Structures are given as structure tokens and as C-alpha cells.
Amino acid sequence: MSVVDLSKQVALGIDIGGTNTKFGLVNHRGEILIKGSLPTDQYSTPEAFVDALHEQIQPMIDEHCEGKKIEGIGVGAPNANYYRGTIELAPNLPWKGVINFADLMTAKFNSPCKMTNDANAAALGEMMYGAARGMKDFIMITLGTGVGSGIVSGGHLIYGHDGFAGELGHTIVKPGGRKHWSTGSEGSLEAYASATGIAITAKKMRAEFPDSMLNQYPEEAINSKTVHECALKEDPVAVEVFRYTGQKLGEALANFVMFSSPEAILLFGGVIKAGDFILKPAKLHMERNLLPIFRSKVRLVFSELDEADAAILGASALVWEK
Secondary structure (H helix, E strand, O other): OOOOOHHHEEEEEEEEOOOEEEEEEEEOOOOEEEEEEEEHHHOOOHHHHHHHHHHHHHHHHHHHOOOOEEEEEEEEOOOEEOOOOEEEOOOOOOOOOEEOHHHHHHHHHOOOEEEEOHHHHHHHHHHHHOOOOOOOOEEEEEEOOOEEEEEEEOOEEOOOOOOOOOOHHHOEOOOOOOEOOOOOOEOEOHHHHOHHHHHHHHHHHHHHOOOOHHHHOOHHHOOHHHHHHHHHOOOHHHHHHHHHHHHHHHHHHHHHHHHHOOOEEEEEOHHHHHOHHHHHHHHHHHHHOOOHHHOOOOEEEEOOOOHHHHHHHHHHHHHHOO
């Protein structure tokens, strides 16, 4: 039986965002050997984008991977279909329709390519390199501009029959509630627990309390960061914004727990910088809404991955996935 030298294996991880794309060469220990980025929205066709990626990445491979083997390419992207290797109808990318992106990458780089959405990639990265090491059942919730999720059960991501399972951010937590700015749905988790949702909540609440510190900021400066700054200064309205957000998140998490009975729920993204302001009410309302058989079993855990590198690590984890 031949022995595989893991130290000579490298994966290429790519995270495609609506504005920017990050990429890096990652070894099996989760160390990023070198990384870079390029603007996504400057390329009118996916072919031109892949050409630009190759132009930047191939010299990195030539310089840093001498004597090493590129095992494959992992890509995290909006509306990415794991089964088909496609990006399908992504609203925030410049390319429309269904794009056979994995095929384009394989042809250009002469290396196998696997894809999934960014939250699924984050879950894989956390399972391989972060706080979910050793876990076989957990849910990853990404709280940023939107709310993403990845569900791991029995050590495997749940993709569903079509590759798009796990959109927990778009589940309804308040029927007939706040209208989502993009999907038009009413009362989704993303409309409340995302950074965008927090800003909406803060603007509504500060209008009712003229003495709030939040009223010192112009409308365009109200975001989760400024709300956190005011909460740290004990502004009661800012604290209430996070309490209300945590309540909506916790109520949703209770449903998710009773669906898949995870060992833990991992929270990742800019919103979690609010710490206990959001974690305590989330935990309280999650436990309050669980059946007794589920209570006090599920940990809420913050991600251990560096936010700047998590997307690259998550995408690269697709390559090592069994």
C-alpha cells in the first residue's frame, strides 16, 4: 500500500462574493500559504472572470507549490449547486442564468473543482479546522449582511435532492412580519437577525426614543457596528435592539434544533461581535421554545476561524471532504 505524503498536498480555495473574490492556497492543516483577491463585478462574463483568476493564481501555484500537488479546487459561491457544479440564478453576481462554473475552472486549471454555497463552505471549514472539529451533528449560522446556514448531520452536509437545502435564513419567524428587501417574503429570519435587519430595527426603535445615543448618528451610519458601540455605552435602546434580535434568532434556533438535534450551533460573521448582547437573549429564547427533551443539550458556540480567512478555508475544505 502506498503512503500519501499529506505535506505535499495543497488545495485551492476560492470564495466568490458579489463585489470581491478571495482565494488562497491551503495545506491539509488549514494553513494558508498565500492568498489574494480580485473584484468580481468587473467581469461581464464568467469566462473572463475565470481567465482573470487563472492569470493571478497560476503564478502563485508555480512559485509556492514546487514539489507539491494541487489536489483540487473548492469554490464557495452564491446559489452554487454542489451536485451540478453550477451557479444558478445568483441575484448578486454580474452573470445571469445557470453557469457551469466547475467545468470552466477544471478546463482552465486542469484540476477537479467542487462547489457549494458560502455558508455550507463555512460549515465544512469549521468542521475541518475550527470549533466543530470532532462534531458530526451541528448547524452553522452565518450572521452578516444576510443570514446563511449549513446543516451537518452524521458528519455530512445536508444538500437536499437539488443541492440547495439549508436556507434557514429565509425561514419565516414572524408570519406577516417585516418585508424582506430582496425576496419580498414577510417575516424571514434574515429580515431580523442579519446586519441589515439590525439596522432596520435600530432605525425604527430610535425614532421612538429621542434621547437614545443612536440619534446622534445620521441615518446612513446606523448599522450593527454603531448599535454595538452604543450598547457598550449602556444605551438602553441599543441594548434592546440586540435583545430583540437575539429573541428572534433564538426562536428560530429552537425550530432548527428540533429539526436536526445538533450537538451545537456555531455562529459566525460580523454580527456576533455584539457578543453577549445577542448571545444571551438568543440562548434564553432558544431554550424557552424547546421541548423538554431538547433543553440544555445544545451549545451555542462562536466560530474559531479568523473572519478574514474563513471563506478561503471553507472553500478549500471541499477538496478534502470525503
